[in-house]
Amino acid sequence: MYLTWLDSNSWLLEIGGKRILIDPWLVGSLIFSNLDWLFKGSRPQERPIPENIDLILLSQGLEDHTHPPTLKQLDRTIKVIASPSAAKVVKQLGYTQVTTLAHGETFTLDELEIKATPGSPIGPTLVENGYLLKELESGLTVYYEPHGYHSPQVKQAAPVDVVITPFVDMTLPLLGPIIQGKNSILELAKSLQPQIILPTAAGGDVIFEGLLMKLVQTKGSAEELRTLLEKNNISTKVMEPTPGDRIELPLEKRALAT
Known part of the structure; x- marks a missing residue:
C-alpha cells in the first residue's frame, strides 16, 4: 500500500491495485464562495495532476x-x-x-471495497462522509475522516490498519470547533487499534490567509499525540509524510476474520 500526501486533505492512495485520488485540491487557490478576504489558501506551486487515476473519492461538498x-x-x-x-x-x-454513497452503503471495485461512514457535521442538518477502504484480498483497511468527527459505527470495523484524520483542534470563537482532532484521536486509536496514523487537514506547503485564519485557535501536534499514545500503551505509529513524497506504508498483514 502506497500513499502520497498532496497537502491539505488531498491524498493519492494506492490500494487493492487501484489509484484513488481523495478530496483533490491541486491547482489554483482555495476560496469559499468567492470571499477571498475571509479565507484563501494558496501554495508556492501547483501540484501536478496524478496520472492513471482509477477513482476519485470525495468526502464533502465544500470547496476544500x-x-x-x-x-x-x-x-x-x-x-x-x-x-x-x-x-x-x-x-x-x-x-x-x-x-453517491449514503452512510452505511458500500461500493466495490474489483479487489477494493469502500464503505461510507457518518463524518463531519456541516450546519444543523447535514452530516458528510468518512470512508473505510478495504483491500479484499489482504484485509488491509484505511479509515479517512478529515475533520475528526468519528461515528460510533466505525468501531465495528476494528482493527483498522491506517487512519488518516487530524491531530489538531481548530476552533473559532463563538462558533466552536471546525476540526476536532486532538479531542477525538485517543478514543479512535483505542477503538480501531491502527498500525499507523497520519495527519490531514493541516500543515504541508499551503499558505492560509484571511480574516478566519486570524481568529482560528489551533491546539495539538504529532509529538503530543505520540506522547499520548505512549502513556496509554498504544503501539500505533504516528507518521508525518512530506507533501509530494510517495511512501510505502510499513504494514503487517493481520489474520483475516473467519
Whole structure:
C-alpha cells in the first residue's frame, strides 16, 4: 500500500491495485464562495495532476474537498464516489460515472471495497462522509475522516490498519470547533487499534490567509499525540509524510476474520 500526501486533505492512495485520488485540491487557490478576504489558501506551486487515476473519492461538498478548479482539470469519465452534496457538484461539472454513497452503503471495485461512514457535521442538518477502504484480498483497511468527527459505527470495523484524520483542534470563537482532532484521536486509536496514523487537514506547503485564519485557535501536534499514545500503551505509529513524497506504508498483514 502506497500513499502520497498532496497537502491539505488531498491524498493519492494506492490500494487493492487501484489509484484513488481523495478530496483533490491541486491547482489554483482555495476560496469559499468567492470571499477571498475571509479565507484563501494558496501554495508556492501547483501540484501536478496524478496520472492513471482509477477513482476519485470525495468526502464533502465544500470547496476544500470538492474543489471545482481541480476537478475541471481531471478526466470527467473517471469514476467518482461521493457524499450526496459532493455528488451534486461533480455532476454539475459533467462527470459521467458518479456513485453517491449514503452512510452505511458500500461500493466495490474489483479487489477494493469502500464503505461510507457518518463524518463531519456541516450546519444543523447535514452530516458528510468518512470512508473505510478495504483491500479484499489482504484485509488491509484505511479509515479517512478529515475533520475528526468519528461515528460510533466505525468501531465495528476494528482493527483498522491506517487512519488518516487530524491531530489538531481548530476552533473559532463563538462558533466552536471546525476540526476536532486532538479531542477525538485517543478514543479512535483505542477503538480501531491502527498500525499507523497520519495527519490531514493541516500543515504541508499551503499558505492560509484571511480574516478566519486570524481568529482560528489551533491546539495539538504529532509529538503530543505520540506522547499520548505512549502513556496509554498504544503501539500505533504516528507518521508525518512530506507533501509530494510517495511512501510505502510499513504494514503487517493481520489474520483475516473467519
